[in-house]
Amino acid sequence: MTQPTDADDRPADANRSTESAIDAGSDSERDPLFSRIPRRDFVKAGAATGAMASLAGCTGMLSGDDESTSLTDVKTDVDPGEHDDYYAFLSGGHTGEIRVYGLPSMRQLMRIPVFQPESARGYGYDDRTSEMLEDAGGYSWGDAHHPRVSQTDNDYDGRWAFVNDKANGRMARINLKYFETDAIVDIPNQQGTHGACCLLPDTKYVFGVGEFRVPMPNDGRDLTDPDSYTSTIAAINPETMNVEWEVLVDGNMDNGDGGKEGRWFFATGYNSEHAVTESEMSSTDTDWLKAFDVPAIEEAVEAGEYEEIGGVPVVDGTRNSSLNEGDRPVARYIDVSKSPHGVSVTPDGKYAIASGKLDPTATVVDIETLAEADDPNESIVGRPRLGMGPLHTAYDGRGHAYTTLFIDSQVVKWDIEAAVEAGEESTDPVIEKIDVHYNPGHLIAAESYTADPQGDWLISLNKLSKDRFLPVGPMHPENDQLIYIGDDEEGMSLVKDTPSYAEPHDASIVSADKIDPAKVYDPADYDEEFVGHEDIDISREDGRAHVKMYSTRNEFGFEEVTVTEGDEVTMTVTNIEQTADILHSLAIPEHDINIKLAPQETREVTFTADEPGVYWMYCAFFCSALHLEMRSRLIVEPAE
């Protein structure tokens, strides 16, 4: 293999001191963070370096270097024809999609377009999906951050995945029977929906966590009065995808996580300053972790203690709200070090752990005591000092937490109960650190969001790849690194570098046996009319034509379809195949149309035939040796 040669561009050495690696790029002189973050010392745990060095070559399959390692009994690749053990759902960031990977192979099994039209699936091309995208605002992209999979009894139930759109304040639902997006809700009163997650144990709500503070409603009022800007969390019914209620808060929010017991929901936030410039937003030393008491909010809604804004009940959860007085506040504001970023609830439901981002600590909150505490800060039971730029935390189910250190480019493994025992700031709970490449955002461990994490695999979703892959121009891939965490004695082991297209933010990892996708469509699941061999038909009336036809190897129901220039044409097409994996499409040249037809699937497409001529409609999925001949002529006769 070719070794990277561009040494000048290479980041600091793996064993560099933390002090020397404070920036996201490599020019620390100019990074504005450099002068802003407290530069405290901390003990770098020694375990990591040794384990890592011995495993640096561990993916060297059949390469002749067969020294025994801690991974001897762990298969870290998947033989041809064998299946992966896990599904991983990774967000696609500003591509607007979700990607499905297999673990441990890290192979991308499928893409699921969510917020953007996508022609290979015909998503946004057929009438049903284009109407869905139109009804959700008509945008051609979204910023998909946090894919969360539905749970029942704190375990994955294989029904849905949800993901937010930070760019347009939306939440989408992916149907895991068909691995396709089946609903998008445009959340009222939210300009940027950053966090997405479920209220457990049974996914009663999906929460959309609003980030950007704007006037409410944002219709031209209060433009230059930032104090009147606001943001909300939104509780969405996962079945109907209706927004049931929202809660107004102080400060910007970003990430969230639900407790395991159905009561508490947590959201981190920054900008308690209510500022509008970057320097002012990070001027105070603390911001808030917000804890929402869901039953208290529901009671307020029930009691009519809300204002209806944008068509939904909005409960006032700001600090000075009357609903936050008394012994049953709807929202509790917990002080944490400046600009906390990630929050996640431990598998046992005991703690919510928020990361410091601009502070080297994490904050451990005891959930059980939260309801009774006079001051919610009393529920803070630990504050381990982890390293520079702690962002997100995942769990192995054995009492360990794993936190990404954005600035240090590391993942730190630490002991949760040791952090509680230590109480105030301490590096004692730190067990081990491993270098990642480079600047990790989220990380995710197998089933970390459930009550029973699997404890074997962890992915570090790194924002920069720099020199880790062959160069591909000024836009680099990111680097999703697979780390084995199953051996506490040997420590964490870096196993794979996986380049990824911009920009996975978060992921959920689900055991393969908990999802049971269909291989063929069930026509009962959608409204379009199934068009069998006997049902083909062409009707024309008043400038509208309706063509009903089937597709099968190697033909469409009609060998030609004649319409008149100016006709509005609807084509209803069914793939009548029963065999899994035999897909067809209906592509119409020079008409910008391609609709996907999986076995037993029907889709409709409507367009105007506005240019006279002959157009060879064809199947874009290579379906048999006579695939090229699978065509039908669309003949558009001149109007007169």
Added chain:
Amino acid sequence: MTQPTDADDRPADANRSTESAIDAGSDSERDPLFSRIPRRDFVKAGAATGAMASLAGCTGMLSGDDESTSLTDVKTDVDPGEHDDYYAFLSGGHTGEIRVYGLPSMRQLMRIPVFQPESARGYGYDDRTSEMLEDAGGYSWGDAHHPRVSQTDNDYDGRWAFVNDKANGRMARINLKYFETDAIVDIPNQQGTHGACCLLPDTKYVFGVGEFRVPMPNDGRDLTDPDSYTSTIAAINPETMNVEWEVLVDGNMDNGDGGKEGRWFFATGYNSEHAVTESEMSSTDTDWLKAFDVPAIEEAVEAGEYEEIGGVPVVDGTRNSSLNEGDRPVARYIDVSKSPHGVSVTPDGKYAIASGKLDPTATVVDIETLAEADDPNESIVGRPRLGMGPLHTAYDGRGHAYTTLFIDSQVVKWDIEAAVEAGEESTDPVIEKIDVHYNPGHLIAAESYTADPQGDWLISLNKLSKDRFLPVGPMHPENDQLIYIGDDEEGMSLVKDTPSYAEPHDASIVSADKIDPAKVYDPADYDEEFVGHEDIDISREDGRAHVKMYSTRNEFGFEEVTVTEGDEVTMTVTNIEQTADILHSLAIPEHDINIKLAPQETREVTFTADEPGVYWMYCAFFCSALHLEMRSRLIVEPAE
């Protein structure tokens, strides 16, 4: 690892007889091909089975099974942080994109949107790229089939890749300095451009091979007169992307390849019947491989022997054309068995090899004798019998050809000179066969399209994956399988299964050292004005606003931008970073805008500010610990 359990759905056994595996699905009773293809016997070479069995577990890295294999000295995976040896450019079919893989890891390093807007790159969102897509027809997708990389002296020169659009008759160019699409030409007189390839040795032309026969011009005339339909090949200047000339032909064409000597260009075709239905299109026993004599065509153009149609000179190359009489025909029609599909020229430039598709043979044409032969069929020097559904052929540089067998789901390795020695139909040239999974279309070997293939790796681009991966719903991934071909004694070895999103058709594999992408933009390469610290400006006049600003960690040039409802706003934004991999974007919520800004890159975007309110413009690339705070307010004041 979980073994696939859905046995009913699994295709026939690897050692099944050819007779039992004739369909693309698994229900052979109903496949129309079953009764149409001649069912001849052929000898299945024995070498493959043994080699394959011993290597079935060869990717079991660190799995404990360390039996020595033929791959002992070959690294088939790439350690974390090490680089791949090759770039592979795979087409994305009806996604409209190109994907860049690393070999041998088979990791997807990058996506390059070509015919479709793509929001993570802001491709089709900024003014320059959206105008390019609009000028090329305004379609939102394309059907990208054949990525071919430019060559000089029959070797890759790292300048460009080209790819066709089958859906709309177009050709695109990708700039390999920046790994981005920089030109698309809408080819006149072509409805579906199927083939794409270069005239070698120096990429004098890029050829677009027209598939669909339509009236010319296709404006409503001759709608129901298929005999007057026609198709063309188009010669495109790679520098200007202008169509220099076209040649009119009989029959549909699909794939093409250029000779190594700058004279001949070859295209396969079907439908010599000039039919419009699938059954009629495959009714005769032979179709044509067309050989175009490029200097003869250039002379005809020079002499004015053309008709100008759609703005380009069109030379008549149909069989009965006067230009095909005499001893310097512009196009020679060579008879090959029905519906030949792929054609490729051997690395030494001696032979053009066309595959039978509906016939179990390939046809070997001696290029050197083609000019002098009275009847071009005299130049057919071999016709090896390879198996069922031969589609495409690649080369290892050691005298072997590798042909995909679509129906047999195999790759067959055969000896080219042995096929010439054998002359008429024979299975003797067959050396070995290996099962692939399933139904391969194209295959590609490392640098197979050059004069000097590397002879180590081969990818079989299989159209169906069926049960090879975890199920992901009715739309399955395809399966791009990596095969090691570097050991003629041990034979071909299947190394990796790689799932891929619909639908790679073809690929080019280039040694890593032959491409040298830039890591930072050179402002001299584009027209937009670089906006440095001193150049920021907001101007407003007559309902138009122009905002010039920079982006850098962690700020935009302006913390707020105020415009009036109804203003047409142009934003010119420069990423002033010098550090590779530090990207920013300008995302504008609820305005459907996201433009990517790599280091030193400037992009412009123009939109109408039609809704009063506050909009938080933000950076969608996670660029530093203060990424969330990198924002600017767009304030749209009510008109009055």
